[in-house]
Amino acid sequence: MAKKTALITGITGQDGAYLAQSLVQKGYRVIGGTRRSSILNLPRLAALDLVGQIELVTLDVQDFTSIMRLLQEEAPDEIYHLGGQSSVQVSFQQPLYTAEATGQGALRFLEAVALAAPEARLFHPSSSEIFGQNIDGKVDEENDFHPRSPYGVAKLFAYWSVINHREAYHLHASNGIMFNHESPLRGMDFVTRKITTTLAQIACGGQQELILGNLDNARDWGFAGDYVEAMWLMLQQEAADDYVIASGETHSVRAFVTLAAAAMGIDIVFEGEGLETCGFEKKTGRQLVRISADFYRPSEPDPLIGNAAKAHRKLNWHPKTDFEKLVTLMAESDLQRARNGQVWY
Numbered sequence: 070m071a072k073k074t075a076l077i078t079g080i081t082g083q084d085g086a087y088l089a090q091s092l093v094q095k096g097y098r099v100i101g102g103t104r105r106s107s108i109l110n111l112p113r114l115a116a117l118d119l120v121g122q123i124e125l126v127t128l129d130v131q132d133f134t135s136i137m138r139l140l141q142e143e144a145p146d147e148i149y150h151l152g153g154q155s156s157v158q159v160s161f162q163q164p165l166y167t168a169e170a171t172g173q174g175a176l177r178f179l180e181a182v183a184l185a186a187p188e189a190r191l192f193h194p195s196s197s198e199i200f201g202q203n204i205d206g207k208v209d210e211e212n213d214f215h216p217r218s219p220y221g222v223a224k225l226f227a228y229w230s231v232i233n234h235r236e237a238y239h240l241h242a243s244n245g246i247m248f249n250h251e252s253p254l255r256g257m258d259f260v261t262r263k264i265t266t267t268l269a270q271i272a273c274g275g276q277q278e279l280i281l282g283n284l285d286n287a288r289d290w291g292f293a294g295d296y297v298e299a300m301w302l303m304l305q306q307e308a309a310d311d312y313v314i315a316s317g318e319t320h321s322v323r324a325f326v327t328l329a330a331a332a333m334g335i336d337i338v339f340e341g342e343g344l345e346t347c348g349f350e351k352k353t354g355r356q357l358v359r360i361s362a363d364f365y366r367p368s369e370p371d372p373l374i375g376n377a378a379k380a381h382r383k384l385n386w387h388p389k390t391d392f393e394k395l396v397t398l399m400a401e402s403d404l405q406r407a408r409n410g411q412v413w414y
């Protein structure tokens with residue numbers, strides 16, 4: 070049987086790298102669309118030893134003709150549109166760019182698929198950020214939407230665009246409503262990776278303190294390597310649909326810090342409240358964690374916990390990595406890098 074071709078936009082990001090790895094292992098021909106740049110952003114693909122195993126093509130997702138040309142030339146069987154501005158924090162500083170890249174960017178891709186590759190199956194990563202208020206227990210596909218960030222608003226526009234194109238043009242297009250998913254390849258501007266890289270520097274005698282925002286905020290965190298399997302499973306179904314992908318547990322930023330520090334042999338205790346909270350190393354009394362209002366956001370969703378029962382039932386998707394294993398994996402990986410003197414983004 071001929072190899073299936075998968076096109077991944079945003080292949081240089083965390084999810085792009087894990088998904089590419091999984092698809093290569095499944096025997097796909099993987100094409101990765103990347104923005105033109107004089108320096109290619111390949112550390113994540115290199116970390117998974119993928120650079121020679123995938124085909125990188127220049128793709129500007131802002132440029133409609135560039136998408137059309139690629140779809141016509143490559144006729145992919147499956148498309149994973151992972152490109153876009155992916156940080157909630159950044160979306161407060163760049164709301165218009167986020168609306169364009171993350172919201173309209175998805176619609177542009179859908180339009181191109183409808184015109185140039187209507188038989189292809191498309192995955193779109195929506196986000197738990199489309200929910201945010203009116204939360205009563207765990208959130209599933211039936212919950213009301215109420216985004217609390219420009220990123221969430223853009224993702225909701227994209228979410229409905231996928232459904233509209235599915236209904237209007239009969240595209241096989243699915244939304245994964247992805248709750249937070251992390252890994253040693255996560256971007257440094259997300260809190261989990263900021264914590265593990267900074268603590269690793271502290272453990273190795275480099276950086277002195279970790280400065281964070283609200284420690285009591287909580288997220289439903291899973292492992293990106295597990296979550297990309299759900300993306301693939303969605304495209305193997307006869308009918309396209311929308312699925313919450315989540316761990317079903319929530320943990321605070323404070324719990325993440327405590328566990329990551331413990332995995333590096335540092336026992337942290339917290340004192341004080343709100344902006345006055347400080348984290349100390351128990352053994353020495355040295356202050357390691359400080360809070361800054363700079364990392365508080367203008368608005369936040371209510372604590373979100375996802376209910377992935379539909380994905381368990383219909384996709385037979387079951388994540389393998391629990392919270393403790395995830396934090397340990399990230400902490401150990403960044404400690405190793407810090408010991409080797411590797412600066413890694």
Ligand code: GDP
Pocket residue numbers: 156157158249258259260261263280281282283284286287288322364365366369
């Ligand atoms: P998000 O859920 O996509 O916004 O993922 P983040 O990792 O950026 O943020 C997760 C939570 O951590 C949010 O509630 C943030 O407000 C909170 N947080 C606390 N301190 C920080 C920080 O220093 N950086 C970031 N990015 N988030 C922080």
